[in-house]
Amino acid sequence: MIVSAITFSIFYLVPRLAGATPETLATRYVGRAATEETVKLTAERLGFYDPIAVQYWNWAKGVVVGAEYDYGSGVESCPAPCLGYSFITKQPVWPELLDRIPVTLSLAAGASLLWLLAGVATGVLSALKRGSIFDRGAMIIALAGVSLPIFFTGLLSLAIFSYQLGWTLPGGSYTPFTENPVVWSQSLILPWITLAFLFSAQYARLTRAGMLETMNEDFIRTARAKGLPERTVVVRHGLRGALTPILTIFGLDVGLLLGGAVLTEKTFSLPGLGKYAVDGIVANDLPKILGVTLVAAVFIILANLVVDLLYAVIDPRVRNQ
């Protein structure tokens, strides 16, 4: 609720500040050729003259119960959740979003799995071999991973693996999983790796720091005193102890990513939520922007919820409070 109100205000006010008036907004619906009269009429029908609170109320009502739009030429009904119609394409936003969610979902799922495994494994090994060549090398690569922008690594990998070597499919060729899982993964493997590289660097550093701390805890000494093999000590006792902050960040990152991996989707021309949002912003298409933001916010809230629940699963001390 609050998130959507804030979003609404931002994307409502920003265009206003940039000089948009109810008339210019309405022009987008009726086209430039229309007379001033028609524009004003449309603006009024669409409620562009109403105060911001009323406009928000109407929009929110649309999300919950659906809405009906009166264009003058006809009435269109938009069932709940109604996120309005694109200013540009005049298509309802919600079904378009529904089309794009699987793309972003696929991207996020694959990448997050990759970076979690790679990052945590690297971090653990680095911590155990602290100061070794492996540790230093991994941390330098991690630093590179954190600081190299996605469009650099993305375009580089596209250039090498798709265009030069032809191992993977070039960008912009998303195939749904349900249609062909093999092609699906082929079209996503590069974005996955690129995105995972960026994120796993952070996870490697986080895991390394956490492991260095946990492996000094008294309970690790107890685990060794039991005669457990070192691998069990490291994984079941050490990693388990260091996992809490990692999973917290992981939940939030995935939530954030589900709202659209803007740069990655743009770089690889994947028709996901992020690209949708960018297109919306570029075209100043308020309903699109609002729709994506709302979906993103829902994902982030969901992720927060999952993290909170996970916390209780991971740490029994939280459970009993």
Added chain:
Amino acid sequence: MSSDDSVQRIERGAAFLDVRDLKVHFPTDDGLVKSVDGISFQLERGKTLGIVGESGSGKSVTSLSIMGLHKRGVAQISGQVFLDGQELVSSTPDEVRLLRGKRMAMIFQDPLSAMHPFYTVGQQIIEAYRVHNKVSKQVARKHAIEMLDRVGIPQPDKRVDAYPHQFSGGMRQRAMIAMALSCDPDLLIADEPTTALDVTVQAQILDLIRDLQREFNSAVIIITHDLGVVAELADDIQVMYAGRAIEYGTAEEIFESPQHPYTWGLLGSMPRIDRERTERLIPIKGTPPSLINVPKGCAFNPRCNYAHLNGGASETDRPELLDVGAGHKVACHLSPGERAKAWETDIKPKL
């Protein structure tokens, strides 16, 4: 090879646990920390050894090196530790690991931090049991409940599923003991098992350790900075100062006729119920020495009231741990006459 074998056959140690000239040094940026610098003792099954000394005297480092819990590369360990004939210092990490938990087990000072916060008490005991016993989870769980019952935890079948933070301090230490004893070890090392507990609970835990020792007939090492803790429990007592043993004897000898000025100090600072509050605590003056720059001669000399009686020897020569009769050993330059005089006139009346 064959000569190696014969050496091993001869070198089996004289007692169940036989520690010989154990040294544990840590190279650090500030210098070499000689945490343990030549410790020897023997311990039989069914007996209890108390290791007593101030903070930093090397008690924990000693016990951790017996358990093989120091990181190789971090600690330089020399000397020999025979456990039932097997030499541990020269054994591979994996050989020692297989003994840990099974033949030798350890209880730590702070049971809250020594247990994993994310696993139930039962899971941790089950794990300890199953490393060394190939049994199903159900069998191990039954065993864990039995162990909890054995150490006096009420409703063990329910408490087995509780997390460490849901236990009181005393119950946690009992659970730690249950975990340590789950594989019926021959050697139990308790490193300040009661320091984190309040006084009434302390007594209960000490009673428990004594009862269990009788039941299991294991060898027990109790480490403490409080002579009161080992007064009733220990058969023998080793007093440590700056990484070395400065006095060793039966508990009776140590309490009835202590020979070393540092032991006198420890006895003087020991709280006792039968003493008036005002004269109860006579702390040892000064602070323990740095283990990087141990004082020349007798490490205790800067704090000792009798150092001047030895014609400079206390400041220049390190006294050896020598037998003063019937296995009672002391490392001090004082002549028997002076020692007896000081004990009779200065110390004994005050205790």
